[in-house]
Amino acid sequence: xxxxxxxxARGAPWWLKRHETLLAIILILALIGLGAFNNRFxxxxxxxxxxxxxxxxxxxxxxxxxxxxTGGIDLSVGATVGLSAVMLxxxxxxxxFPMPLAIVFALFIGGLAGFVNGFVITRIKVPPxxxxxxxxxxxxxxxxxxxxxxxxxxxxxxxxVLGQGDIFxxxxxxxxLIVLIVIAGVALDRTTFGRALxxxxxxxxxxxxxxxxxxxxxxxxxxxxxxxxxLAAVVLVSRVTTTRMDxxxxxxxxxxxxxxxxxxxxxxxxxxxxxxxxxLVMIQLLKNGLALTGVKGDATIVVxxxxxxxxxxxxxxxxxxxx
Amino acid sequence: xxxxxxxxxxxxxGGVLRRFASQEALLAVAVIGLAVIVGFVNPRFxxxxxxxxxxxxxxxxAIAAIGMSMVIVSGNIxxxxxxxxxxxxxxxxxxxxxxxxxxxxWLAPLVLGVAVMAxxxxxVAYLRIPAxxxxxxxxxxxKGGLISxxxxxxxxxxxxxxxxxxxxxxxxxxxxxxxxxATVLAALRMRYSPSGRAVYATxxxxxxxxxxxxxxxxxxxxxxxxxxxxxxLATLVYATQLRVIQSTTPSGLELTIITASVVGGVSILxxxxxVVGSTLAxxxxxxxxxxxxxxxxxxxxxxxLRGGLILVTVIADILxxxxxxxxxxxx
Numbered sequence: 250x251x252x253x254x255x256x257x258a259r260g261a262p263w264w265l266k267r268h269e270t271l272l273a274i275i276l277i278l279a280l281i282g283l284g285a286f287n288n289r290f291x292x293x294x295x296x297x298x299x300x301x302x303x304x305x306x307x308x309x310x311x312x313x314x315x316x317x318x319t320g321g322i323d324l325s326v327g328a329t330v331g332l333s334a335v336m337l338x339x340x341x342x343x344x345x346f347p348m349p350l351a352i353v354f355a356l357f358i359g360g361l362a363g364f365v366n367g368f369v370i371t372r373i374k375v376p377p378x379x380x381x382x383x384x385x386x387x388x389x390x391x392x393x394x395x396x397x398x399x400x401x402x403x404x405x406x407x408x409x410v411l412g413q414g415d416i417f418x419x420x421x422x423x424x425x426l427i428v429l430i431v432i433a434g435v436a437l438d439r440t441t442f443g444r445a446l447x448x449x450x451x452x453x454x455x456x457x458x459x460x461x462x463x464x465x466x467x468x469x470x471x472x473x474x475x476x477x478x479x480l481a482a483v484v485l486v487s488r489v490t491t492t493r494m495d496x497x498x499x500x501x502x503x504x505x506x507x508x509x510x511x512x513x514x515x516x517x518x519x520x521x522x523x524x525x526x527x528x529l530v531m532i533q534l535l536k537n538g539l540a541l542t543g544v545k546g547d548a549t550i551v552v553x554x555x556x557x558x559x560x561x562x563x564x565x566x567x568x569x570x571x572x
Numbered sequence: 573x574x575x576x577x578x579x580x581x582x583x584x585x586g587g588v589l590r591r592f593a594s595q596e597a598l599l600a601v602a603v604i605g606l607a608v609i610v611g612f613v614n615p616r617f618x619x620x621x622x623x624x625x626x627x628x629x630x631x632x633x634a635i636a637a638i639g640m641s642m643v644i645v646s647g648n649i650x651x652x653x654x655x656x657x658x659x660x661x662x663x664x665x666x667x668x669x670x671x672x673x674x675x676x677x678w679l680a681p682l683v684l685g686v687a688v689m690a691x692x693x694x695x696v697a698y699l700r701i702p703a704x705x706x707x708x709x710x711x712x713x714x715k716g717g718l719i720s721x722x723x724x725x726x727x728x729x730x731x732x733x734x735x736x737x738x739x740x741x742x743x744x745x746x747x748x749x750x751x752x753x754a755t756v757l758a759a760l761r762m763r764y765s766p767s768g769r770a771v772y773a774t775x776x777x778x779x780x781x782x783x784x785x786x787x788x789x790x791x792x793x794x795x796x797x798x799x800x801x802x803x804x805l806a807t808l809v810y811a812t813q814l815r816v817i818q819s820t821t822p823s824g825l826e827l828t829i830i831t832a833s834v835v836g837g838v839s840i841l842x843x844x845x846x847v848v849g850s851t852l853a854x855x856x857x858x859x860x861x862x863x864x865x866x867x868x869x870x871x872x873x874x875x876x877l878r879g880g881l882i883l884v885t886v887i888a889d890i891l892x893x894x895x896x897x898x899x900x901x902x903x
Contacts, residue, residue, distance in 0.1 A: 322704065375890050376841070378649065378704055383886055386827045387879025394873040502712050505705075515705055547719040554712030558695070561705050 269512055272527045279531070283538045290541055301412075301420040301488070303533035305330070305481040306500065307526075308426060310507045311433040312474040314525045317508050318437075319449040319467060320517025321377035325366060326478045326504055328388035330497025333359040333482035335392040338401030338492030348405050356479040362388055363475015370471060371464040377471075385501070392494045401492040412487030422484045434522035442466065450517030502550065506557040507532050514568070515561050532556070595837035599852040603859060610863040617866040624745075628737075630858035631747035632657075632810035633825075637832035637850040638758045639802030644830075644838045645762075645845050646795045647775040648696060648703040650689075653803050654825030655714035660685055660804060661811035662718060662819040665727040668734040677734055681811070682804035688714075689800025690793060697792035715821050727817040736812040747809045754805060755851045762847060771795055772844070824875065831882040832857055839889050857881070 284291030309326045316323050337355035340346040346354060366384055369375050414421045437443035445466050448456040457463050478497070486492050511528030513520025532553060539549050611618035636653060643650050660681035668677040692710055696703045739746045762768040770791045773781035778788040811817055836853035838845030860881075861874050 324704075369887065373887055373890055374894070375886055379886055382649075382651070382827070382830065383879060383883040385879075386824075386831065387876060387883055389824075390873070390876030390879040394870070394876045397870055397872050499712075502708060505708065509705070515702055545720055547716045550712040550716035551720070554709040554716065557712075558701070558706060558709035561701050562695075562699060565699070565701060 269521065269524045269527060272510070272512065272524065272531065276527055276531055276534070279534055279538070283534065283541070287538075287541045290538070295537070297418075297420055297423070299533050299537050300423040300426075302537075303529055304420070304422040304426045305485050305488075305497075306503045306507060306532070307529050308429065308477045308481045308484070309474065309500065309504045310525050310529055311429060311522065312470055312477050313504050314433070314508050314511070314513055314520055314522055315437065315446055315470040316377070316474060317505075317513050317515060318446045318517060318520045319470065320453070321370070321467065321471075322381065322505070323363075323366065323377065323471065323474045324381040324501045325362065325384040325388055326474060327497040327500035328385045328392065329359055329362045329475050329478035330482045330485065330500055331392040331494060332362060332388040332395075333479040334486050334492050334496040335396045335494055337483060337486055339395055341404070342401050348408055352408075352483055355483055356476060359479020359482065360472055360476040363472040363478070364468070366475065367468040367471030371467050389498075392496075396492075396494040398494060400494075402490060404486070404490065409487055409490065412484050412489070422488070425480075425484075430522060430526055437522050442469075446470070447518060450514075450519070499550070502553060502557070503532060506553050506560075509564075510556060510560045512564065514564060516565075596846065596849045596852060599836065599849060599856055603852060603856050606856070606859055606863060610866055614866040617863060622862065622866075626858045626862050627855065628745055628747050628813070630854060631751040632806040633828055633832060633858065634751050634851040634854035635754050635809060636803055636806035636829045637836065637854050638754055638847045639799030640829050641833040641836065641838045641845055641847050641850045642758070642762070642771055642795050643703075643799050644833055645775045646771050646792055647778065647841075648792065648795070649830070650692070650703060650707045650796070650799060651826045651830070652692070652707040652710040652714060653799070653829055654823075654827075655711045655718070655821040656685065656688060656800075656803050657807045657810060657825060658819075658821030659714050659718050660807040661814075661817050662722060662727065664807065664811050665730060665734075665814075665817035665819075668730050669727055671731075674731075674733045678736060678808055678812075681807040682801060685800040685802075685804030685807065686797050687800070689803065690797040693793035693796025696796070697789040711826070718819065718821060722819040724818075724820055727819055728815075730815065730817070734812055737809055738812070747813070750805060750809055751851065754802065755847055758802075758847045767791070767794065776844075827882075828857065828878065831878050834882055834889075835885045839893070841890070841893070 280291065289295060309330075313323060313326065333355045336358045337351050340354045341348060341351035344351075362384065366377075366380055370377050370380050411421055416424055437446065445456065445461045445463075448459065448461055449463055449466060453463060481500075482496065485496060507528040508520070508525050509515055509528070510531060511520070511524030511526070513524060535552060535556070536546075536549050539552065540546070607618065607623075616622065636657065640650060640653065663684060664677050664681045667680055668674075672680075688710070692703075692706050695701050695706050737745070737747050741749045762771065770781065770786045773784060773786050774788040774791045781788050781791075832854035833845070833850045834853075835857070836845070836848075836850030838850060857878060860877060861871075864871060864874060864877070
């Protein structure tokens, strides 16, 4: 049964593949268009820099793809970034943790935040939307309470390599993102874990009756989401050199928009990592392109909001026509 | 508070309503109990001035929570309401400064609120896009749009006649009058009118509601439209209290409003809950926030407390439902 639903979800490619191909074509056209419009756009420096800037959203978008494929959602990611970032600074400055330990601690806090989401969602059966709205409030509140609005700066010099350095001319964090993209893509496409995600998203009851460990799988993906948010926090702090309690605010919009724009169905059951990567790049190019044409950051989130609603509208109307 | 007897009367669904009557009683006890305890630690908390400030400064949250409760009862959610209130306040204030008649400045947020929310309701109900996606998108459109249009400029020099909230009826300040009237009307409507019952039916089981002759889609659009009306009303109370309107969206406002609804006893799974509870919960949250200051706890812990409160209530609600379901199973 799970195999049948699997192939149904995977067999969708006639529009799913088209969605990604279409996106890729739009992406290339946008690249050419923006390049023709502004000669500062299509430079290696600018493109690598955009890769640096999109890494934090990209890291979180990978597990978010898993979660949305299962029909869930995680709205607490931005707040988790804030909490992890604050804990990084707080443990280093106030507890006097050495920097490597502070980094591990920040990752642990992120993972713990995700684990709490997953635990309550699977054990107490609180719907993911509600659980993560509640922890969005809680984690941001904890970040505010712990930091008392103090920012932390003056980290050791080597720490900035992560967010500002290059390896072979490529931004450090972009390399990390690329490695994780490959791992996530293979995990989703080639492992039983990945297949289970589609099965859960297509028909959770059927997945349970097929002896899939649904709860454990969900617990893992929500924990991964928290862990990725923690990693994004470390990268972000290293990039901007300061820790502030409002870090990551509004990230959930960018992350969910990237995943949904990439063709993952908000209703669960279908989606790919490759789609998410294209969605991610498109959103970053949109931001960059708008910025280069002199549009302010605040207007950019309007465009992302419109893109989010439109992409879900188009995807669901396409799907309905298919049915 | 005069509204409590209305909900504690036995309603169409005795068992469930008895539970929520007790949730409301519990909230009322918490509101009074907290005041007594904090008053004991710091008597200045009980000063008339402070209690009045709590009530007047947060009436708009209680009003917005009424609409939010209806949306949640119908099985949906709205996270755009905070941004919407920011936009409506700016529109209303700008009209007032531009010299529009007072009636227009007061009506504009109501009309606009209904229009924006009804539009979202249509997308949710007829195009079947999850409310979280629609309202997350709308949140960013309103938030980003407001800042890029106004540039974050403050609105000052509001005409004297604009300040509706400064008026009073027989000595009772207008925000409290509006809050109580809105709560009572909404409670009566939700309880006794067919369209109010339709909201519960839709949230409880949309398919069953449809088979009973309820149009779930029309109900959802109606609920969002009413939610927009209350958001407009909340804006009116909020904006006309201010001497300066900041033309930005109050950050985290939607979370405070959702918390008030959920802590007030609205089941986040839809289908049950009353608006009296949410008004009491809004007062309780405001009281807690103020109490922190009086017992010398940093205000930066307020949001964490609010988050903890919503989390505990949600988990308690779901555990209670499961226990009831298990009991029903044994019978």
